[in-house]
Amino acid sequence: MSDSDIQGNAWTVPPSSYFSARTRPYSVPATPRSFYVPMRDGCRIAMDLYLPQAVANTPAAGPFPTVVIFTPYNRRFKLMRDGIEPTPNAARYRDAFVPAGYAVLVVDVRGTGASFGVRDALRSPNETADFAEIADWISRQPWSNGAVGSTGISYLGAAACFLAGSGHPAVKAIAPLFAVSDIYSEQLYIGGLLSTVWVSDYDDMMVALDQDDRELIQKFGYFNNPGYAGPQPVDEDPDGTLLAQAIAEHRNNFKMAELAPQFLFRDESTLHDPNLNTSACSPFHYYAGIRPEVAVYSISGWYDGGGYANGAIARFLTLQNKHNRLLLGPWDHGARTNVSPWRDKPASDFPLMAEVLRFFDQHLMGIDADLQAEAPVHYYSVHANTWHAAGQWPVAQASHLHLTAEGELDRQAPTRPATLQARTRFDWSSGASTRYERLGGYNIENYYHDWQQRESELLSFDTPVLTEPLSICGSVLATLNLSASEGDAAVFLFLSEVQSDGQVRYMTEGMLRLSHRQTSQPPANYKIDQPFRTFSRADARPLTVDKPETVEVSLFPVGWTLPEGSRLRLSISGADQGHFPQVPPGRPPVLALHLGQSTSALTLPVVN
Template sequence: MKEPMPKHAFVSSTLLALACLAACGDGSPPSPLGPGRHSVYMTAADGTRLAADVWLPAHVDAPVPTLLRLTRYWRATEYLGDGAAADREEQLADLYVSQGLAVVAVDARGTGASFGASTGPWNADERADGAAVLDWIVDQPWSNGQVVGLGVSYEGNTTALLAASGHPAVKAVVTRFYDHDPFAQLAFPGGIANIGFMAGWSAFTAALDRNDACALALFEGRTCAERQAEIAGPRPVDPDDLDAALAEHADNLDLAAALAGVTFKDDLLAAGGESFDDIAPYRGETARAAVPTLLTASWMDGGTAAGALDAWASEDGPMRVEIGAYSHGGIFDSDPLRDPLPAADPAIETQYVQALQFLAEQLAGAPAPARELRYVTLGEGTWRTTTTWPPASVTPRLLALDAGGALHDGEAEPGEDTLVVDAAATTGRDNRWLAALQGTPVRYPDRAAAAGLLSWTTAPLDADTRVTGTPVVRLQLRASVADAAVFVYLEDVDDGGVTRYVTEGQLRLLHRATGDAGPGRERVSGRSYRRADARDYAPGELVDLVVPLLPTSARIAAGHRIRLSLAGADEGTFAPITPDGATLTVLRGPTGSTLELPVDAAP
């Protein structure tokens, strides 16, 4: 779940010059800590001691800006023997320090070498601790009072929350592959529990929090003895305190157990605790809007692209959004419509150079960035830039689901198609939701013979067709059971019949009601996933379902066909809602089921 570190050779001299401009201060005396790395305890408002590492640059005679990382994955690792050569946290900090920045990395309470207990991801105490850390940094003699954030995944959310805090020290942030709406775009897409990812992530983080070397070795594909010979655990501030800190972690929320009791976005994770509504970064949109932001996501990484576009739609501040074809973290190429590249394009090192340049420019007093959205098109690798989403050149194309598995322009003949649900239907273990757990590229097998699908397919396309935006499936549907999950896939069928995944959407019937979910979030359906908006379902009831697919930009080549597939399960990823053998019946006809494609006419 962590990325390989960028190499110093990729850092440009121009970036170093910009960062040095940003480091100019008021001539205050340098920190008594001196250059290099220091492990210290900070004290939160309630007295909890938080473990931090501070790296200070050498040969700096004036206060400097600070790059802040707030993490729950250990701010630093205590290596044994030759393991120190692989200290990736130190490699990354050295890169930042080489740019004239101080670096502060903090273990969230209840994690790493910090004391206290965690009541859940991005909880209220953790958010308050972020503000306390900012105050601490500003008070240090080596600080010029300017703080920037750069975070990936969980740390992307903590970075977004820093920007949303309204703290005057925060000058710019880079959020990479974060979860703008952790309920709808990670834990419960379409209201269906993403048990494959969440159970694995919960077990992994629980093992980290108790420093369980043998459990962590299983996640890393090593033996317990191998891991114990290399890693002692989280880097301590004082070795005599580490066991006491780990003992307090025993009171951390059992997230897997808590999620088993969650159905709605406003359900509390624990009695007296918080809901997904409370922990989402968008809760501070107004404050965050003033902070220049570079936001990186991927069409193929969970719901990160949907989250990036939601942030774009709901926040008016200076923002650059970049959506690639990356795996989680930006390491691997994951374009399903091209032969896989060995690494992401652009490479991870280049991505970090661009991120640091963005931060350095803002610290140096450059004008706030213009609102701009850059995105790659799957199947061609071309990057485009727009200031509106979807681009002005996009128009909707409506395709009808018709008899014989046809998908075409115009109206369909009246009729119906029935899927007998196969509870073993699956998209595999390397899909967009699970690859992040393994740190692997997103890969889908040929879906031509995938089990448990009901499909509709177009004739071969006369010309290349670029789909850019949010495809929307509208189904007139009956289910034979009192609740069901509907999974819809957009696919590319080449002239040899090979069928490639493009994007997907899902919806639990309980959450089918639409309404005003707030600006930017679930923009197409207006779905809230809150308890008050739940709708019971009676078996056999005919309902109109609106299923927005995850956004994409993808070129379907001339001669290829577009396929829409329906399933009732994704075994191994999503919780089983629809019983094996239940039926989902789709009605066709002039006012029947349709696929709306956002087609881009630009060259």
């Protein structure tokens, strides 16, 4: 089935219908104006400007609202032959907004592309401070009407949040797409566990781009077109002399694999800079700076990395603005793939840019796009293959299932005590076609294709065969009474649908390093819909060997409808090789679930 916007009557005016009716009187220039703009410290930042054209090669009169895109993935590539799209990272925004009457400015963030400078961290304060300066520069230009918005996928979407968080008065609306709120818990140390795929493979991709290493870039399908010849120099640099100087500076860029160990705890800063920690590099840290009138559209997918959907939900809950919106679809990171096993094809049919255009028309262009007629929340239910609208988040009611010694998930709590053991295998892996490979820069189309065989090796618990459909939407919470044979351990929980024919489909997962089991109240400027952990050194504590404790583990949010005849399955592991490190190294713990006297249960977000 398709994920198109007409699956389910969730919109009064579907995005595709809005886009079809929207006049787009302008054309996109064949090539942009390209130039450097100096920052406060003299660092020259490379930019491409696309102005709407009323006739070919002639900019329209303007002035225009501006959509600014901040990217570390090359604003534009130099081409070795014609017929290739030179802007794979920004073309979708250019082609959606310029014909509709927006100026689009694409920026190489400092230390990347043709920009000068050095990156000293992922989204460091030194880098993100440039964004407000660039908004100042936009506001002074004769083609600008003074209204600025920003959007983009992943890094680009987080950059939009940093721009809005600067409090700049020109910023009217942002649409962060598939973007984190908290680097620590959603990207770097998911559940307190280092995301090894992201740290290693993403690091390689950035080295390849920043240093124009055309051999290394070949492993990444997004950027390995043989027609690409590195970053495009700006107009004033026809022979590439300035570009070569900029790339030489990039050789001093940080390496994530070297920086990550310094962020082992969320509250600890690097030794070389007491102000550099994961919070300082996280969008949520700056949400209080977003002016209350700025409209924010948070968009993510059920398989979006290691909890990026949590970031979208937290952003929606934290920024209490009547104009804010939330969209959660059946997508991987960036919506390159519709992850539903029942899809017609891998590529998504949803008109994502049409939805963002309508949002910007309302809040940036000043057009009445009738958004007030639409619900603020839209989500897709996998297997039911339908979109739904909701007036708030969460959308579901809690329902409880208890783990039993017979391997069941039962509505009734067991009465007799029992202990089940799961011996950790450090060689067990969830596979090489997971949500994490996508974060590492790989193009995955058939997610968890070998899940049935892999899951069969785990301790699992099933519901009885469903006698009616079960629809869940949100984060499943596992409350487990467990112990371990070591002073630290990790627990990985997987949710699956077992179909009537025995086919097992991966749904979602969650994990926790048990030394981070302590929960806490979230900070006042950050709201989430699941247990919060500080991940601080002060709250981290070892396990007492073989002593049972009650632990809460939240799974990544998902929208899924299990039909009559299927079963819901919970599976448990102590490791996921290739994605997360061993805990503790070389000492595979025995995990023991204690049932009966103390409840171990799932809390399901059930939609009636």
